[in-house]
Structure formats: structure tokens, C-alpha cells
Amino acid sequence: MKIRIINLGEIIQPKLLEGVKSLSEKSAIPLQRINEILQEKDMVNAINQFKQGVFNPDREEKIFEIPEIDENESLFSSYMVDRLNKEASVKITPNDFLDAWHKMNPPLEEYKSLLDEAVKFNEQPDCKLYILSYTNSLDVADMQRNGILVDPNQPDSLNNIPFYASYAFHNNAPELLAVIVNSIRYQSSGNRDGLFYLKPNLDNIDIAWIYTQQNAAAASRFGTDTQTMLSACENLQINSVAWDRKNGMSLSDVLNLDVAPLKPKLDSTVSVFN
Secondary structure, three states: EEEEEEEEHHOOOOOOOHHHHHHHHHHOOOOHHHHHOOOOOOHHHHHHHHHHHOOOOOOOOOOOOOHHHHHHHHHHHHHHHHHHHOOOOOOOOOHHHHHHHOOOOOHHHHHHHHHHHHHHHHHHEEEEEEEEEOOOHHHHHHHHOOOOOOOOOOOOOOOOOEEEEEEHOOOOOOHHHHHHHHHHHHHEEOOOOOOOOOHHHHHOEEEEEEEEEOOOHHHHHHHHHHHHHHHHHHHHHOEHHHHOOOOOOOHHHHEEEEEEEOOOOOOOOOOOOO
């Protein structure tokens, strides 16, 4: 069986510059300075926490009292606005910030063909696609407004493709990858012992992570850079396949590539599902 895992950002490519330009225009902070502010440690930490659904500006590590999503959005936008307004010639509001954030998300017509290719692959016999996304509730709401059938709390939730969103699972991207791979390999014992048992007939399962390096510079600040994910693939003993977009390789082409299945050495049981 051919199993492929891909980051949603490879299908829906965010327009980061559009959001930054909007913030610059609304606040009268020069574009270069906006970029510098967003790369500050506290700001990067805030964005990472927001994407993991655990926003708490006073702590760097994850917290386990998970706020409601609406509260998470409100706390995050207020925090970002307070920081930007320390240097803004024109004070911005949380609504200004959210408007700029939404500008980063492209309209449906810019990615519909790629999404259709993903759905088509997932509908093929002996093929399964999983979509991972280091994302947040604001971006998912934009997808829903575009008519995408998506619910990060339900299986097969993105147009019938399994969708794993960081803010719903409270994980970073490498951790999400591990959750997906282990869900393929292990199943619950059905008892209350907390153990997961290796599934049978895994020999012919070909698992591969699909990636490009086009957005590596921007992603590296948020723990989703290529090397981090490739290291995660190595630790999980799965293949990784580079998508050569620059030379015209289609998404369908890379998803359907034949890759020799690895023969991972796996524990027969695991107690922690991550």
C-alpha cells in the first residue's frame, strides 16, 4: 500500500508577504522593521504557541490547560497588537491584525487544482494520503470560508483526506508526523492498559513524506524546516521524497512515485502514542 504524508503548506502556499505588507500599511511601521519584529524570540514563540493551540505569552514551554480556541485567538491577536503598537505611528486594533493575517491565505482558485490532485490520489486503490499542517484556527476558518470540507477534530476531515492540525493536537510538526506514522503502524489493545500493539501485515506498506525546500527560510523559524522534518523521517524509519516543483513535476507525479518500502525495526508495543 502506498501511503503519502504531505504538509498542507505544499498545497495551500501562504502569502506571508501580503500579511506583512498589510501590517506595515496599517501601522506605518516600515516593512523591514515589521519583519524584524516578527523574528524576535518572543514573537516567534507566540506564533508557535498559537499554532499549537496553547497560547500563553508568559511561558516558553507548552502548557496543559488548553484554552478554548476563541480565547486562544483573542489572546494571541491582542498580544501581537500590543507589541506592534509599541512602534506604530498609527495604532492598530486586533481586527486590523486579523485582517492582515487573513491576507496571507490565498483564494481557493489558486490551489484548487492541487487539492483536486490530492483528493484523486487518495481515492485510488491501495493509496492513502495524510495531510499534516502546522497551522491555527484562523487559517482553518479561511479554508472553511473557501468551501473546503475540513474539521481538524474529525477523521478523514479534509475532503475525505485525514487531516492533522497542530492546534487541534497541541503538537509541533515533527510530533504530528510521529502521531500519523504511529497511527498507521499501531492499534489500541482495546484494554485500559494504555498500550498500542503493532498492526499485522506492515511489510508492503510504503510510507513516504513529500517535501519541497522552497519555503525553508521562512519555515525554519517555526520548527518546520526541511532538515528538522527529514530528521524526524529518519527517526521514524520512513522514506522522504523531494517534490521537484521547479522542473515541472506535478503533485500527482510525486505522490505516485514508487519508493522501495523501508524495513523498520519496530517495538511490538508502545505505551505513549506520539
